[in-house]
Amino acid sequence: MSKLSKSIPYVAVALAVYAFYAFAYGATLQYGEQYQLFQSTTGYFLGLLARPGGLAMYVGRFLTQFFIIPLVGAIFISMLSTGIFACIAALSKSSRYRWQWALLITMLPVCALLDKQALLNSLVCILIGCVIVLLINKIKQEKIVATLLPFLTFITFWIAGGLPAAFVAGYVFCSCMVDRRSDKALLMSAIISMLVVVASPFVARQLFGVQLNATRTFLGADYSRYVVSLPKLAIAATILIAFLPLTDSLLNNNLPTAENRKIHRLFKPTLISWLIVVLTISTVSARMVDFDANRKCDIEFCARMKDWRRIIKIADQKQPTDVISMAYINLALAKTNSLGDKMFSYAQIGPSGLIPDFELYGDLSMALCEIYYHLGGINFSERFAYEAAKSNPDYQESARAVKRLAETSIIKENYPLARKYLAMLCNTTFYAKWARKSLMRIDSGRTNENAEWARERSIQITDDCYYAEKNKDILLYRLFATNPNNRLAFEYLMAYYLLNKDLEQFMQYANLGGRFYGAVYPRAFREAAVFHLRMKNPETVKDFGTADRQLLEQFYKFGAIYNPNHHDARLAERFGDTYWYYLFKE
């Protein structure tokens, strides 16, 4: 084979992985990036090095920084995947099924990354382990291997965790089992190394004072933000790598011979093996892939980047109806001054889709942090940034949350605190520029030159009250009352009442919006008002202007179709984007 044709499998894997993560699944990468704060400081490096799997985590986190730009982040996933693929292919060089095995083993941890909570550490750990196995394979003298193996196993454990250490020891052990001519010392060394794998977590905990539970100490590096979950696919890959010598031997023994050639011709084992591999990978990836979740991640990232129009575009294509996405869609509508006109063009899920109720998980806290930030509830935005940062199950700091905390501190003119956060961000790759610019603004007293900060500062609530989950309208009213130009707070107050179907309260405050709309209020507000006035006092319709009369006519048509006991598809079709439809639907 020419060099070019030899490289085809590697290039194919690299391109396929890259294309998928860069173009089809990039938002999931961006989601992962926000929940870490990689700092290029000695303290950060040494802190990680002091725990099993620390080096792999350091590399994993370093590379994860680049996920903020999926086109770049995907390069690293692709490189790591291809690296693993090349290592496994090299280890199974003598096997007839080397490419199948290499692809299968590689794709297991790659598929694990389809879960948005998965960490890149898994690929780094497995690659480190594979490289160490390859190095061992390169050493021809078995006595040297026998001497080094237990140490290498412990080193692998310390830099990449228990799984790679297990397959390093396991691979050598299986090699000894397959190759009966192996040195007995090597077999003993492999057995000792396997004992080292078992003993290493105890050593780490007892001698090195590692304060993680036994499972996490064994795994070393975290494979998922949900650190308690077992990395099943990585474990499967570990087993496959450890048993590679055995499986290779088993399959090679069944190579076509004169006797079974017919059978081989009949069953085409190469084709079947490819089919099995492709089917396995397809099944695993189909179970793991979640394009809906990726879409939600996309909406989250757009909210983070304040790309409101793109959020609306995504919602227009296929609207997610979970609480967090809905809250971002409503925020995007409000930020583009179209909440009152378009909010019922999307399937609303009630007031929790406007301002969700707080629960102890990061994504929701982050959404609340964004909403209150734009509303002017800076103390609450700060609070929810903290809640988001501290909800991170693997206890990493969150770059997004720290950046927001820096902003809220600047807006509140607590510059010593802002400096602290900015100092942390200065040690990052992608936030350092922004942090340094912000520090310069603080130093020169020009923080108001940032239009957003100036706006938030001008609208932040000054009249103290307490956060009350059940009375968000009180807070919204106070935000509006603090600054009557706070259109966002007013529209949120109105939308809150509409979504709560509380038209009495809605009508009580609706007049206050005149400064924003003049005579023509947004459509949803008018629909609500027309309905309310018509139902409360039919006489008032005489005073309606032309536009409201037309709206009233529409309402009558709605009423003609609406039947509480019978669902009529025409209603959704013709009036699905009206407030009346939301009001009367189950």
Next chain:
Amino acid sequence: MNKYITILIAIICAACTETVRVDSVSDVLPPVKPDYAQATIPVNIAPLNIMADCDVDKIDVTICSSDGKMVLHSQSAQVTDFNIVKWHALLAENAGKSIVYNVSLKANGRWTKYKPFELFVSPDSIDYGLVYRLIAPVYETFGSMGIYQRCLSDFEQKTIVENNLLQNNCVNCHSFCQWNPDKMSLHVRGPYGCTMLLNGSKLQLFNTRTDTTRGNCVYPAWHPDGRHIAYSVNETRQMFHAANPKRIEVIDYWSDVVVLDTKTNTLASSPLLMSKDYFETFPYFSPDGLWLYFCSAKAVDVNAAPDSAHYNLCRISYDCSTGEFGNRVDTLVNASAIGKSVSFPRPSPDGRFVAYTFSDYGQFSIWHPESDVWLLNLSDGTTHRIDNLNSGDVDSYHSWSSNGRWMVVSSRRENGLFTQPFFAHIDTCGNATKAFRLPLRSPAEYDAMFYSFNIPEFIAEPIRLNVRELEKKVEKRNLQNLTFE
């Protein structure tokens, strides 16, 4: 590992030391942090490294004894790194005298020598170490946290227990009997909740909730006899402020005070400490064990008005041999009469003073920027704010050293949010010298840290806790129940 890297760096730096050729002399104090000028420090404290608070090429610091005989020198890019052995020799030689920091900074290739500043080295030593919890200044979600011990004569911080190990439950309220690390109380909160008692090598876990007490034991205080521990039992909620500068309000809906007899595993109290008309909290025994200090407020609807609870400083007599309480409560500081509130009473080891936090309302002064540490002189009933110890921001949780000459306080003075421990020398009249921050090897570590130093408590020796035993017992829910007498 860190140690060796530091030594290596120090050797490299020593080789690169540049001779300072002063280009200009400034008559102002150098722009360095932390601010140690005119502070009084214990004779056995760890080196006080400083760093430039502006962009510089190099910092050069020479510390001289008052007679100019001993000299300690450090030059580096940003942060000094004084030799710890030489530092302690310098302090020992200058106990009761001053030492002088001579600082020169090199910026844009030019050296500027700044006005020297003095520190007074007190011959009063400070205890072996400080125990604190490191926790982010959290609202409801707490993330990672742990209890740590720090040797005050060097920079070594050792982990006692981290919540990673205990199913990510919250660990809090560490307390010691008379600075004795062998007698320790610690709570674990969450699904694996319990109270740990370490008594010598014996480690026990308790479920402190009883039918009578309605809740778990919370704020602990050991009796000097090492057998009894007073606890408050609180029903606590958090509320969140909308407007700057306050963030969080921690309020008690009710609270009582009980005493645990660790020999019989029984809780006892007095109707005067479990009154429905009053909230009683923050117990603390006097050094002779004859009095139980606590805070007490008239029961109010704190839900409607969180700022309506005002706590007084009270005490009740206690006989540890019989477990009996006195039949009257003395009000020592009637803060509610002037619309103020008292929390965290801490009698001095000689029993002459009671230090407490004074704030506008409520009991959780840790979130009140106006809170300061005050001192009650028990001999004449006078009170005064400990001026030099306090700052313009939160100065709340405080502890006395075993010799009563040092006090540590949790303060948010640096940035209004992250608490850091500050120490001040307290003289026999109860006056403090300028407070200084717990020295870290590099002051820059404070900036990189996402944690508050919570509940600083002095200890006389290192803690020897078998953390594996604790982990196993917590996992197995190996708890003992208490009964209420």
